[in-house]
Amino acid sequence: MSPRGVATPDVRERLFAAAERVVQRDGPGALTSRAVTTEAGCAKGLLHTHFAGLDEFVAELCLDRFARTAAKAQALPGLAGRGTVAGNVDDVALALFESGGPAISGLAMTRPAAALRVREALESGAPGFAAIQEAVTAYLEAEQELGRVARTLDAGTVALAVVGTAHHLLMTSWPGAPDPWPAMTRLVASLVDKT
Structure with a gap:
């Protein structure tokens, strides 16, 4: 545990990773600032030093994970x-599941103030599902130009289906539920493996 007054390197990421572990292991109801700091092995007040409260922390965690996946x-x-x-589209979909996956997405929905902050940030241009959909569309169009995807494929619709399905699986899963990944892989293969 970091002693009081000693700088904690990469504090945001350390707290975010700790929160993911708590939620994945114990469920969204177990997430408290104390649970996060205990899991992170740092001072109890560290979360509130960097965030206005748990709702802001949860919102920033979701936005951070969306931004990573969008990148x-x-x-x-x-x-x-x-x-x-x-495989390439699958890797992006997998990144959505690995970036906190169902546990973090569900957590944001259980905290109305956090969900509102996330929605407002996305409406203001923070990267999220729309940015991921645009990138998948651009990728599929590039593959069409190379002849690796049928010209008849509607790249925008396929991208919407992939991102929409990932969103659905994230929002309807919970810790301990069956792994949503196989269903996502089957969907991607059935949509893009047709040339």
Whole structure:
């Protein structure tokens, strides 16, 4: 545990990772600022030093994970012509599940103030599902140009289906529920493996 007055490196990420572990292990109801700081092995007040409260912390955690996934998705068009189309799209969908997955998405919905902050940030342009959808669309269009995806494929609709399904699986899963990943993989394969 970091002693009082000693700087904690990468404090935001350390707290975010601790929160993910708490929620995945014990469920959203177990998330408290004390549970997070105990899991992170840091001073009890550290979370409130960096965030106005638990709702702001949860909102920032969700937004951080959305931004990470969106950044990965934005690199997708550069992968055109490499690997498999389904594998590349699958990797972006997997990033959604690995970025806190169902536990974190569900957590935001159980905290109305956090959900409102997330929605307002997304409406103001913070990267989220829309940015991921745009990147998947651009990637599929690039693969169409290379002839690796059928010209008849509606890239925007496929991207919407992939992102919408990921969103659905994230929002309707819970810790301990069956792994949503196999269903996502089957969907991606059925949508993009047709040339």
